[in-house]
Amino acid sequence: MTRGEGRVDVIFENLDLWRQGIGFTLLVFFFGGLIALVLGTIVGAMRVSPVPIARAVGTLYVNLIRNTPLTLVFFFFVFGYSALALPNLSNTVLGIMAIGVYTATYVAETLRAGINTVPVGQAEAARAIGLPFGQVMSLVVLPQAFRSVVPPLMSVIIALLKNTTVAAGFGIAVFPLLQSTISNSHTRPGTPMEVLLWVAAIFVALVMLLTWLQRTLENRWRIAR
């Protein structure tokens, strides 16, 4: 393995790989997050619905998936899917589905907890002055629930960002996969340690950015209340 002159060679000589890494990480992050938000909202709504069967299904889904390691969910989707003889999907698509299905449970729980923070009296008062269901929701309950949901939801999103790394174990080209790609090629500069420390640094920076965003939003909503 050839060694570069400077420490930054690991970045600049492998720029194509880093670009690919950030591309796939953001891809998994955004589309996984999208699935998680949509599915999580549906499941969260099921868990607070007046329909007992919907509540039971939501509870079962959340309890099953939340007690399964993310690695195993990936295992089911990436390795298990191909055994079902369904149309071919790339590992990346399957990985996005896995992380979406997993994170949806956390989104659902966050939304449910947020709605539960609104005192029953608020809704009862709204009904007492004659507001119909739609206005009780849009004017009274959801604005209050939204405010208490934002900070924990951001924590779920930060966890989602960190969980994208698990995709590397299933051959999806997110950041940590760079380490094996660079180690396996004999011409690219950089030791595993250098690559991984840069990956760690990138995640620290990204998480700091999201944490800052979380604090900003939290402060804004707190004043509004």
Place this chain on the structure above:
Amino acid sequence: MTSVLYDVPGPRARRRNGILAVVTTVIVVAIVAFVLWRFALSGQFEASKWNVFTYTTVWVQIGTMLLNTLKAFAAAAVLSLALGFVLAIGRLSEHKWVRVPVAVVTEAFRAIPVLVLMMILYYGLPTLGVKMEPYWAVVLALMIYNGAVLAEALRAGVESLPRGQKEAGYAIGLRKSGVMMLILLPQAIRAMLPVIIAQLVVTMKDTALGFIITYHELLYYAKLLSTQPGRPILQAALIIGGIYIVMCLLLSWFANWLEKRTHRSPKNPYVAPHDPAADDDATMTSVLATQDLGQVGKQ
């Protein structure tokens, strides 16, 4: 039943709920039926697919791998609790030169994904001439990450305590270590017990990441089984998944039970607002006695 979201249903709402129940049932049954149909179509129920699980040696191996998972979990849980206490106490220190570096380290540990930590320990360290077993890479990575998370939980627990607790400790002549050990930490641990146990469930789940750095745990064995004759990928994943779910559910139930139990405890300051009438007589008497003495001193 009334809730924030809906009132007691009337006849129309009951009819609508009935329809929604039927629709939910149909959708869920359709999804389950589709999966089962694909299972049947691709021959997942055939005996050859499940054949490996009829061998005793396979189950002995699963037992060994389960033990490996539990070994990593137990070591990581104990070590991360220890690290959590150290970091929490460091971050609560009154000396700036202790508090600031510990805060930076804790935040960094929390921000780095566990898998990246594992890979640094397993693939990265050999570059520096340190060879590490996968077991220790898993345990140490889990210790670093969960230790930092637990430290934050403990710190939040200590900071949520009324300031009078600490002041009372100093007033009766305890030193800093005494106030922390005898007064603040015991209350913080009790308040944060559900969070601590929930984090232990996360630790248990994250041991499965060891699979990616070739630690011989349950999921690694599922992968190994899937290369056996008949390629029982889904079957192995289902059985190993069941074991994980049972383990995590047991821990979660334990957490819930503990939470209920601590909430019932009259000592918990977070459940019932402090009731002076509940103070036992001895304390009141001694307070009165002290006040009397003070008045004697003034005369």
